[in-house]
Amino acid sequence: MLSERRLEVLRAIVQDYVGTQEPVGSKALTERHNLQVSPATVRNDMAALEDEGYIAQPHTSAGRVPTDKGYRLFVDRLAGVKPLSKPERRAIQNFLEDAVDLDDVVSRTVRLLAQLTRQVAVVQYPSLTRSTVRHVELLLLAPARLMLVLITDTGRVEQRVVDCPAPISESSLADLRARLNSRVVGERFSEVPGLVQDLPESFDAEDRGTVSTVLATLLETLVEETEERLMIGGTANLTRFVHDFPLTIRPVLEALEEQVVLLKLLGEAKDPGMTVRIGHENVHEGLTSTSVVSVGYGSGDEAVAKLGVVGPTRMDYPGTMGAVRAVARYVGQILAES
């Protein structure tokens, strides 16, 4: 067990290192933080912290640098979340309020997060697993070809072209449209399959094939749309670290281009509250020298999706966590209003 002062030393090391980006030595520590002990004492503490694996020295006789384990202890026990200032919060709210549609909300959120944290921002589109059907529309494109449009309560619209096994009349289609909507509107996606299962039976034999095809496509769309989309931004912020790790930046950019990777990254954080994954805690090997701060956000009491930032392990955790949390809160608010 580490003494109180040693924890304090670790905290000081993390803070200084994050601020200066340079290994921090014992003397500098005692000067900048009023630890009330001599450098020699701090050195002993540092040796102990190093034994425990919380800090490391890049080269013999250089200052110390926090390890992933050190950052972990820091965020878990030593640091709080730094709330944003009132003007900042107001700016967030104003900026998000001007959004005109869902795409705009997400894109504004990404820009906001990237700017606030000066890091790479990732925002998942609101999830559809918990969302409900607002409307299903069917349009005849050709005698045996129609378009299925699905509108969700989160404001997303998806369309699919359906090739029918047989031509269908406008009246039958209107019939199907009406019955379909009366059954599924307002229902959660997961409920839909059970609700439409018996629909084909109530149609004439000639239309039954088409109805089945339409329903199959609808269910398929629901499933596909449950797989999330996301938007990223602020990659230019990565260049701030180019001088330090020119060779680390490439795998990060590559990972960021793989939506699958990012979705998994966000998805891994099971906690609906804030999650911080530090360095090697990220399984994807391109991201082992980055940290990910993510949090769920939602339009109501439930979290519908996640957002977060990706940055170097040497990030300002309290500030970043504060920004992420605040943005998530306001986005949820905006979504609930619309």
Add this chain to the structure above:
Amino acid sequence: MLSERRLEVLRAIVQDYVGTQEPVGSKALTERHNLQVSPATVRNDMAALEDEGYIAQPHTSAGRVPTDKGYRLFVDRLAGVKPLSKPERRAIQNFLEDAVDLDDVVSRTVRLLAQLTRQVAVVQYPSLTRSTVRHVELLLLAPARLMLVLITDTGRVEQRVVDCPAPISESSLADLRARLNSRVVGERFSEVPGLVQDLPESFDAEDRGTVSTVLATLLETLVEETEERLMIGGTANLTRFVHDFPLTIRPVLEALEEQVVLLKLLGEAKDPGMTVRIGHENVHEGLTSTSVVSVGYGSGDEAVAKLGVVGPTRMDYPGTMGAVRAVARYVGQILAES
């Protein structure tokens, strides 16, 4: 006027420099290309080329490097477009054929271009200026609130929520939906305003305000959607140049995040055929050390949008142009089929 051999020397310099990324000297030139003259002669030619501004030396007594003007001459007069190999073309076709919808086509195209050219790929979504309305749908969300869904012949769907000045009945709405569609379906966007202008007059006074509001929203959507969206990819390829210009990469990444900038970039190329903008020919200051190769592509005989790549001025122009042209061709083909 430059002699034939001097042009040949310039071509050799460009080719060697692009290949090696290092300033090329007179001796190396005579060895690698069989110019049939001595290094001394080449030196005289190089001095002449330098006087004319086609090449420059980074430092006294280093080899020569092409200038923007040199590259310009190279692409205009000295280089052809290098066609892709048959296996490459087949791979492109196969990869694009598997696309399931428009988003997928665009996303696959981006990945393909980025991979083929090992540069940053930019693909504009098919333009709507020349496209036509396939269907307009109106859905009642609340008594005085409805959703407008616009479907285009390129397969894009856009939706807007409309707040009406007064409640509207389902029957009036159905009436509006039918009349609206009978007028605009199949028409080009630019024609729509004139076609719907007098619609409000044919409705009862109570609905007239709502009809006007709906029409206004529709026209607004048409205009907004004429402003293009685009997708980019392959930014990780930028890191290949990080060692050479660590400070150049940041403005490039920033520019790439600004859709407006990219749209202007693609839009500036008036020629529907291939356009190459080299270095300072790009007005955006972040991109003055990059070249942009772009070309229009389309589903039929008309170009509906552009695609291209952004890379360092020291790129393999013939190869890049070949890849860009081939991809554009196949995308056009795929779009025409679907």
Add this chain to the structure above:
DNA sequence: CCCTGGCACTCTCGGCCGGCGAGTGCCAGT
């Protein structure tokens, strides 16, 4: 037992120097 001051040691970093080699410009000769 914990803290402190002192001290010798290690290593990085920046500057400096000198040699090497690539590449050049010029000139005289064919």
Add this chain to the structure above:
DNA sequence: ACTGGCACTCGCCGGCCGAGAGTGCCAGGG
């Protein structure tokens, strides 16, 4: 008009050195 020769210019690389920062350890004192 081309070529070979030659002197010259620099950038690059490796080695060297001194400064400075930081460390570990030890002996002494509260």
